[in-house]
Amino acid sequence: MERDRHKPRLLELQSAAGNGRCADCGQPDPEWASYKLGIFICLNCSGIHRNLPEISKVKSLQLDFWESNLIEFMKKHGNLCAKAKYEAKVPPYYYIPQSHDCLVLKEQWIRAKYEREEFVATQVCQDPCSAGSHEGFLWKRGRESKCFQKRRFLLSAREGVMKYYTKEAKGPKATISIENLNAMFQTEKIQHAHGLQITYNADGQTRNLFVYHESGKLIPRITRNYVKEGYMQKTGPKQKEAFKLRWFCLDSQERNLTYFKNPLDAFAQGQVFIGTMDEGYEVQAGLPQGVRMKKRKPAITVVTPTREFVFICENDKEQREWIDALNGVITQPLSG
Ligand code: ZN
DSSP, X not given: OHHHXXXXXXXXXXXXXXXXXXXXXXXXXXXXXXXXXXXXXOHHHHHHHHTOTTTOOEEETTTSOOOHHHHHHHHHSOHHHHHHHHTTTOOTTOOOOOTTSOHHHHHHHHIIIIISOTTOGGGGSSOGGXXXXXXXXXXXXXXXXXXXXXEEEEEETTTTEEEEEOSSOSSOSEEEEGGGOEEEEOHHHHTSTTEEEEEEEETTEEEEEEEEOSSSOSOOOXXXXXXXXXXXXXXXXXXXXXXXXXXXEEETTTTEEEEESSTTOSBOSEEEEOOOTTTTOEEEESOOTTOOOSSOOOEEEEEOSSOEEEEEESSHHHHHHXXXXXXXXXXSOXXX
């Protein structure tokens, strides 16, 4: 029979280099193929391709009849060839779904790849930035609920923004300029290997987003790390107010010592700009003159041209570390 005569050739192709795994998610031993794109794909991905008849047409390697011209076509193309064409310009931060990922992620990927041809080299030759937007899902910690929820994130190089969406609202929940955005790994704080803290300025206020990706691939460029983070107690401007426990983050690039009520708060309570030694900034161990405490505490005083800030560290080791970290910023010249 015709069908049986071609079958061995088809299965031989399936075992050729690159065809042994699904072209879209990497699942081993794909049993389906798109004879319009010339790729071997798994059952799950074939279901997605089936819904995109404009760009793809699928057949089962085992169950369907294969005309010899289609087998020729498969032979001429194949997964490596398709990869070279459709994945030529996948940005390093773009998350490529794997076989265990959900169908939504795979569909995003397949549509971006073949429908919008986002990663085809010839299309982006005019301007690498016009490669457009990259989207995917991140788990974001809710401001009120504190639970991590799956949210769609979009990074648009052309618009220079990152947006994220909630299920309810039609438009983006937030649009953040990539220029004003800092991203850093925060595995401990978020308690996830791919935990990420995204910090940006919203109407003059420092806002935090805590997110993670299941396998850490869709992430904005990592821009920096906090030099030091931890609890300290702070008093008010009169230095007579009761000391309150706050979570402090020292950003050496922005030269900010930002403080929060809790480490995972969305909004900062305040921040102290840390200038240079030439501008009169200084950090000292101990309390400023005139401030007294009943018991000796591991305190530090940050002197700025306008005010002295008094902090009490958790212990002597923390005190030394904060002094070193702050001195590191004070002695570093202003950039730009
Ligand atoms: Zn697949």
